[in-house]
Amino acid sequence: MTRSKPVPETVELHVPFRVVKRGGRKEMQLPEGAAQQRRTDNTLVKALARAFRWKKIIDSGRFSTIAELAAEEGIAPSYLTRVLRLTLIAPVIVEAILDSRQVPAVTLGRLMEGFPEEWDLQRQIF
DSSP, X not given: XXXXXXXXXXXXOOOOOEEEEETTEEEEEOOXXXXXXXXXXXXXXXXXXXXXXXXXXXHHTSOSSHHHHHHHHTSOHHHHHHHHGGGGSOHHHHHHHHTTOOOTTOOHHHHHTOOOSOHHHHHHHO
16 A cells, blocks of 8 residues: 655644733633633632622721721722722623623723723623
């Protein structure tokens, strides 16, 4: 048995993708239509957990001001208020984040820039 073509020593494989920054880290982005398993954005989930924990502490009346809570936590009051705003995100978006189903535009950096308080507008944007 003879072969008409010799077997190549190397095989080239072309996989179309691009590297994008997401949440402060690099991530591989596949072309549209390609199946891609989403990973949990741990930074965003951690920030949401902190925000809801701080809201519960404030609602309990343990601290009378955000500055007192920030001092207790050892963080800047401005950071605490920015993270605390995450409690205003629509519940359906929070669930999507916790289930790793959020759209790529929903990152901690993007949410810290600000977003509308109305849940309908949030759903349109995110």
